[in-house]
Amino acid sequence: MVPRYTRPAMAAIWAPENRYRIWFEIEAMACEAMAQYGAVPAEAAKVVREKGDAAMAAFSQADLDRIDEIEAETRHDVIAFLTWLAEKIGPESRFVHLGMTSSDVLDTCLSVQLVQATDMLLADLDAVLDALKRRAFEHKYTLTIGRSHAIHAEPTSFGLKLAGHYAEFARNRERLVRARAEIATCAISGAVGTYAHVDPRVEEFVAARLGLEPEGVSTQVIPRDRHAAYFCALAVIASGIERLAVEVRHLQRSEVREAEEFFHPGQKGSSAMPHKRNPVLSENLTGLARLVRAHVIPALENVALWHERDISHSSVERNICPDGTIGLDFALARLAGMMDKLVIYPDRMIANLESLGGVVHSGEVLLALARAGILREDAYRIVQRNAMATWTMLGKPGGRSFRENLEADPEVAGRVPASVLDAAMNSDSHLGALDHSYTRVFGEAGPGRAG
Numbered sequence: 039m040v041p042r043y044t045r046p047a048m049a050a051i052w053a054p055e056n057r058y059r060i061w062f063e064i065e066a067m068a069c070e071a072m073a074q075y076g077a078v079p080a081e082a083a084k085v086v087r088e089k090g091d092a093a094m095a096a097f098s099q100a101d102l103d104r105i106d107e108i109e110a111e112t113r114h115d116v117i118a119f120l121t122w123l124a125e126k127i128g129p130e131s132r133f134v135h136l137g138m139t140s141s142d143v144l145d146t147c148l149s150v151q152l153v154q155a156t157d158m159l160l161a162d163l164d165a166v167l168d169a170l171k172r173r174a175f176e177h178k179y180t181l182t183i184g185r186s187h188a189i190h191a192e193p194t195s196f197g198l199k200l201a202g203h204y205a206e207f208a209r210n211r212e213r214l215v216r217a218r219a220e221i222a223t224c225a226i227s228g229a230v231g232t233y234a235h236v237d238p239r240v241e242e243f244v245a246a247r248l249g250l251e252p253e254g255v256s257t258q259v260i261p262r263d264r265h266a267a268y269f270c271a272l273a274v275i276a277s278g279i280e281r282l283a284v285e286v287r288h289l290q291r292s293e294v295r296e297a298e299e300f301f302h303p304g305q306k307g308s309s310a311m312p313h314k315r316n317p318v319l320s321e322n323l324t325g326l327a328r329l330v331r332a333h334v335i336p337a338l339e340n341v342a343l344w345h346e347r348d349i350s351h352s353s354v355e356r357n358i359c360p361d362g363t364i365g366l367d368f369a370l371a372r373l374a375g376m377m378d379k380l381v382i383y384p385d386r387m388i389a390n391l392e393s394l395g396g397v398v399h400s401g402e403v404l405l406a407l408a409r410a411g412i413l414r415e416d417a418y419r420i421v422q423r424n425a426m427a428t429w430t431m432l433g434k435p436g437g438r439s440f441r442e443n444l445e446a447d448p449e450v451a452g453r454v455p456a457s458v459l460d461a462a463m464n465s466d467s468h469l470g471a472l473d474h475s476y477t478r479v480f481g482e483a484g485p486g487r488a489g
Contacts, residue, residue: 039364043326048367051154052360054102060147061119062090064244065134068142068226068236071243078133085130093126116140137235141347142226145260148359149223149250152268155363156218162370163211163275167204169377171480174200178472179487181465182296182387183398188288190398193391193465195472196296196382203282205479210275217271220264224248225256230346258347262340265355269337272362276330279369283320283327286380290317296387300379319376326369333358391465395432396440397425402462403444410454420449 039049050056066087073083093101101122109118117140124131135143178197183190224245228236238252245252253260289297299319301307307314336358340351391398400421407417424443431437441463444450461467473483 039361039368043368044364045367045371048155048158048364049360051151051158052364054105055097056154057147057151058097058105058119059094060150061116061143062094062123063248064143064146064226065120065123065138066090067244067247068138068240069133069136071240072133072136072237074243075237075239077237078136082130082133086127086134089127089130090123093123114140116143137228138226139229139258141256141259142228142236144352145256146224146226146244146248146250148355149221149260150248152221152359152363153218153249155359155367156214156221158367159272159275159363159370160211160214160218162367162374163207163214165374166207166370166377167211169374170200170204170207173197173377173380173382174204174476174480175484177382177384178476178484179469180382180384180387181391181469182384183391190390190394192398192401193468195469196384196387198472198475199285200377201476201479203278203285206278206281207275208479210271210278213271213274217268221268222250223253223260223264224250225253225260227253227256227258229258231255231257257345259343259351262337262343262351265351266334266337266341269333269358269362272366273331273334276327276366276369279373280324280327282373282377283323286320286376287317287324290315290320294386294390295383296390297380297382299376300381319372323369323373323376326365326372330362330366330369333362394440395428395437396463397428399440399463399465400425402467403440403459406454406458406462407450410458412449412453416449420447423447424450 066083069078069083069086072078073080104125105118105122108121109115112118112121120131120135123134127134174197176197177200178195180196181193182196182199184192184194184199224241225231226236226241226244227233227238233241241252244250255261286297286299288294290299298315299317301315306312307316307318336354340354343351404414404417404421407420408414412420421444424447425440427443428438428440438446441459444454444459445456476483
């Protein structure tokens with residue numbers, strides 16, 4: 039991922055220094071496990087640990103260059119690292135990587151890195167959830183117009199809209215927790231996964247210390263269905279980000295102006311038009327979501343490896359694992375900040391709600407006519423007729439509100455009291471079940487309506 043969309047802490051997980059540190063830990067732990075049951079001298083395992091720890095603590099650009107130099111000759115990254123490590127450890131290095139194969143190190147390391155990245159993503163999701171919850175309670179009773187097909191439908195609460203996004207991100211957090219558990223897998227089973235040259239106790243020892251679970255049957259690699267499921271989880275989260283970002287983009291349109299991204303002092307919206315205040319954050323989030331989702335197909339195609347292993351997945355994962363987690367980390371952090379500072383315009387919401395002359399109450403009026411004894415089909419015809427009359431004359435000379443048209447309709451006059459129409463056209467009636475929804479989503483209804 040380009041630096042513009044990279045946060046340092048997530049980037050550090052995928053840096054060579056972290057990868058090599060994990061590689062060393064796997065090798066040292068395997069050596070220590072073998073020492074426990076006598077396959078490696080205990081003193082040799084101690085030397086490997088002590089000298090290796092010292093080498094990793096002093097790891098510098100010179101060491102990176104040396105590993106790259108060796109790999110240029112060997113054309114094998116794990117062998118290059120092991121050769122460098124042998125130079126640091128000395129004769130006891132002959133007990134390193136005993137009976138193991140490269141995938142034992144590579145796949146187990148990748149699991150550790152993905153777990154590290156996932157823990158950061160979970161913290162990111164918590165920040166998004168905190169922002170959404172705070173704003174949802176802040177605007178629990180803020181009336182706004184609900185839209186279907188982008189057309190005014192019925193009144194709703196802006197807080198309830200945010201509560202819906204909170205519920206989605208809460209589900210996404212659960213998905214990521216499950217994906218973490220599935221990816222937290224260790225494989226140290228040797229060539230073609232038979233444990234012919236490495237005792238299964240080594241795998242169990244290393245897995246326990248790294249917080250992983252041993253893979254049931256690893257062939258020679260960890261099966262890639264796990265990784266495919268992981269990237270599917272990231273993609274679903276990215277889609278949730280985009281759904282909220284698109285909502286903000288629509289609300290910030292000049293014709294709507296119900297909410298907008300915080301515009302910083304000194305910020306410029308356009309090089310040509312000084313008045314512009316563009317939804318750049320949410321547009322950026324839409325783009326990042328596309329990138330994260332794009333990793334799903336390659337991850338799925340990685341599942342079908344040849345026989346016990348090939349490396350067709352390797353080049354894919356070297357790209358999608360860093361880019362997918364780095365991109366999602368940046369997007370979640372940006373989303374949390376955007377929602378925390380989102381500027382809300384309740385007065386504009388009310389103005390839009392009332393801008394169609396009251397036709398947004400047609401559903402409640404329909405029910406009121408039916409309760410007054412009018413057949414539902416007849417009631418629908420009456421309400422639609424008056425709604426269309428309102429709509430077509432909106433803003434024109436002689437145009438009347440929906441309420442005025444209803445009162446002038448002979449099929450309504452005298453049959454439906456004014457008090458019934460008042461109740462049917464009261465937007466607050468759509469807020470009555472908020473406590474129920476909030477309790478279901480947040481576990482609490484929060485304070486009642488002020489005033």
